[in-house]
Each structure stands twice: as structure tokens, then as C-alpha cells.
Amino acid sequence: MRAILPTMIALALLAGFEAPALAQAQTQAQADCPATETMRGGRNNYRAEVPLVDNLGIGWTASGTVREAGSCAPLAGVTVKLWSATDRGGERDPSNHGATLTDAEGRYVMPFSEIRPMGGQLHIHIAVDQPEYEPLFLRPVLAPGDTEGMVVDFVLKPTGRNAS
Amino acid sequence: MLRKNPWLLWVPVILAVLLAVASFATAALSPLQQGREAIWIFGALSGVLALCLFPIQPLLALPGLRRRLGNWVHPALGGTIIGLSVAHITGLWLYSPEDITDALLLQAPTPFSAWGLSGLAGLVGAALIALLRRRLRPAIRIALHLFLAGLGAFAAMMHAWLILGAMSAASKALLALATLLSLGIAIQAARSTIRARRERGVESSRRRGRPAGPPGAR
Numbered sequence: 001m002r003a004i005l006p007t008m009i010a011l012a013l014l015a016g017f018e019a020p021a022l023a024q025a026q027t028q029a030q031a032d033c034p035a036t037e038t039m040r041g042g043r044n045n046y047r048a049e050v051p052l053v054d055n056l057g058i059g060w061t062a063s064g065t066v067r068e069a070g071s072c073a074p075l076a077g078v079t080v081k082l083w084s085a086t087d088r089g090g091e092r093d094p095s096n097h098g099a100t101l102t103d104a105e106g107r108y109v110m111p112f113s114e115i116r117p118m119g120g121q122l123h124i125h126i127a128v129d130q131p132e133y134e135p136l137f138l139r140p141v142l143a144p145g146d147t148e149g150m151v152v153d154f155v156l157k158p159t160g161r162n163a164s
Numbered sequence: 165m166l167r168k169n170p171w172l173l174w175v176p177v178i179l180a181v182l183l184a185v186a187s188f189a190t191a192a193l194s195p196l197q198q199g200r201e202a203i204w205i206f207g208a209l210s211g212v213l214a215l216c217l218f219p220i221q222p223l224l225a226l227p228g229l230r231r232r233l234g235n236w237v238h239p240a241l242g243g244t245i246i247g248l249s250v251a252h253i254t255g256l257w258l259y260s261p262e263d264i265t266d267a268l269l270l271q272a273p274t275p276f277s278a279w280g281l282s283g284l285a286g287l288v289g290a291a292l293i294a295l296l297r298r299r300l301r302p303a304i305r306i307a308l309h310l311f312l313a314g315l316g317a318f319a320a321m322m323h324a325w326l327i328l329g330a331m332s333a334a335s336k337a338l339l340a341l342a343t344l345l346s347l348g349i350a351i352q353a354a355r356s357t358i359r360a361r362r363e364r365g366v367e368s369s370r371r372r373g374r375p376a377g378p379p380g381a382r
Contacts, residue, residue: 040273044262089199090259116196119256119263120274120327139273 033072035134035157042137045091046127050081053098057086057113061149062124066106069157074106078156081127082110085118091125115142126152131161173228176349180223183342184216187335194330207255212331214248215324217241218317219342222350227357242291249284249320276326279319286316303358310351317343 062082066075083097090096102108115122122142129135133156140152191212197205223229224238257264267277290313293305300308321340324331 040271041263041266044266045260087199090201090204092201092260116199117328119260120276120329122328141273 033067033069033155035069036136036138036154038135038137039139042125042139043127044139045083045125046081046137047083047094047097048129050083050097050099052079052100055111056082056084056096056098057088058111060112060115060147061109062112062126062152063107063109063149064152064154066102066108066128067153067155069155072155074102074104075156076102076104076106078102078106078108078128078133079130080108080110081129082112082124084112084124085116086112087114087116090118122146124150124152126154128154128156131159133158170228173226173232176346177220177223177229180219180342180346183338184220187331187339188213188216190332190335191330194332196330201259203255204259207252207257207259208330210248210255211252211324214245214252215320215331215336215339217245217248218320218339219346221245222313222343222346225350226353239294242287242294246284246287246291249287253284274326276323279323279326283316283318283320283323286312286314286319288316290316302361306354306358310347310354314347317347 066078066080067073068075079099079101081097081099083091085091086093086096088095098110100108100110112124115124123139124142126138126140127136129137136154136156138152138154140150142150188209192209200208221238221241224233224241230238253264253268263272266272267274267280270278270281272278290309293300293309293312296305321336321343324336325333325340
């Protein structure tokens, strides 16, 4: 019984010292902007040639900010390819594939029509595969609250190559 | 009760068939089917139908129903369920080969893919045990068959439960409950069959060449 109080005080002190260190580490990680990793199945039903479109329907919106690994700088003019199963059909349907460009703040927006489950989950696909960056394929799953849309921010790793 | 009213045996069968028809119909008529390609609908509904047949299958193995329907019905429906599972995988593979290849290689991002594979493994195992009819002692064969079939059905139900698709949560829950009840009935029946065989001494005298134990021994 007597040992409990000092132990608790020691733990509280440790926690007090640990907390700022942890917060600092997180800030550091944010500042470093590590590149987002490709997700399992992210490339499935990918199409290389997709048109730049204003939208893939209306009613639901995928959006986000694209940044550069390391510098964290927003990347403008990146081609973001998106596809998903919708009320028009599955992921194989060409009408469910489209691309958009990021603006000066690195933001992309793609309106969709109703997202439908395919393969048992409500999810979308996002791809960036241009020579300047390491290819990235994402497969975010919609949370129950994502009825209006979802925000998917990601970080690209530059390859040092230029577009040919 | 059953001896006096043999028609009572049909009550669970009829209930199971009605549940199967209702569950399949709600999935087939789901608004989600609109806009899907034919091969996708075929692949998805093959799996749904296999699941809908689960509660019926154990009942068809009951001795009373075997006598009336014929011994071939239970194995035939078992083969149909496995065939439908294969059609389910094939149909979905034809629609989205990469997704299904991931699932078969256990590389899929979806947690239910491995449940589906384990389900099929259990059901195929149960079928193989049934095919080894003459090589295993009846008590062991029946116990293994029920164990593998039960395990396969459980995994397939978990697979279905985690999937967001055309089946409603209510029909999945009802099918799971009905399958559990059917399996319970089949296990009870199997136990009394095995006990009756032992009491008659069929097993002990044939297999071990010595007389059976005292009546009622298990």
C-alpha cells in the first residue's frame, strides 16, 4: 500500500516529461511530411488513360490536399486519377473513371454520384502516376459518416525526373 | 412426438425453404443490383444462394427425411453448395480479377476474404470426409463431417456478415440463427444414430471383433 503512492507520483512525473517529447515528435513528423504509402488493392481496376473531367456525377465529393514529402509544400498541377463503383456500375465502367488537377494550394476536388459498395466495401480509388513522383495508389474506405464525401490528403515523393 | 406425427419432420424443412426464398429474393431485388453487370450479379448471387441453402442442408441428413426423400438429396445439395461457392469466386473473378486474386492469395485489404476462403475449405473438407465413407468408422466420420461443416458454415457466415452488399443484416442474422438450429438438430440426430449403432453392437463387433459394451455405454 505504501509503495503505491510514490509509484503513482513517479508515473505522473514520467508522463509529464513524456508528453512534451511526444508532441514534439509528432510536430517533427508533420514537418517531415513522410510520403504516403500505397494501400493494398489500391491499383485494382486502374485505367492508365483517363480523361480530365469536371465530375463523375453529383451528390458526393472526394477532395484533399496533395503535398511534397520532406518540404510539405502543396503541389499544384498534379494529375489525380479517381475511380469507384457508383450507381452507374462497377469500377470497370469507364464512366466511373476520371482525373482532375490540383490547384495552386495543392487541392483537388472530384464530385461523384452515389458511391456503391464493390467487393463488399464502400471505397474509392485514388492514383497518381506521373514521372515526377513515385507512383501512389490509394483505396480509402468510407466511414459510416462519409455520406456527403470524404477528405483524402496525401504526400508524394518526388523522383527528380521531369515529365517527358 | 415424431413417431406419432411424422409430418412434424417437414416443419423445419418448410421454414428453412421459406427463409431461403425470402433471403434470396431480397438480395436479388436489392436496389444495389441496378447498374451492375450481369457477371457481377451472377457471382454475388451465387454466394448468396449458397448461404441461403445452409439451414436446409443439415435437415436433409436426418434419418426420417433420408428415408422419405432418398439418400442422394443431402449429398446432392452439399455438392450444389460447393458448386455455388466456386461459381461465386469465378463470377467475381471474371468481373474484377485483381480483387479476387488478392483475396485468394490472402493479400486483400478486406477482412472478410479470409473468412470466405476458410468457409469454403471447411465445406470441401466436410464433403471429402463424406466421400471417405468406407475408410472411417461411422462415429468418427459423422463427427468429423459435422465439425468441418459447422466450422465452414460459421466462417462463411462471418464472411457474409462483414460484407456490405445486397443482403440485409436481418436476413444474414436469420440465416445464421436458422443454420445453428438446423446443425443442432442434425447433431442430436447423429448422436442418437451413433448410440443406437453402439447398442446394437454393430460397430464394435465389426471393427474390433469383440462383443459390444454394456447397453447404454457411450
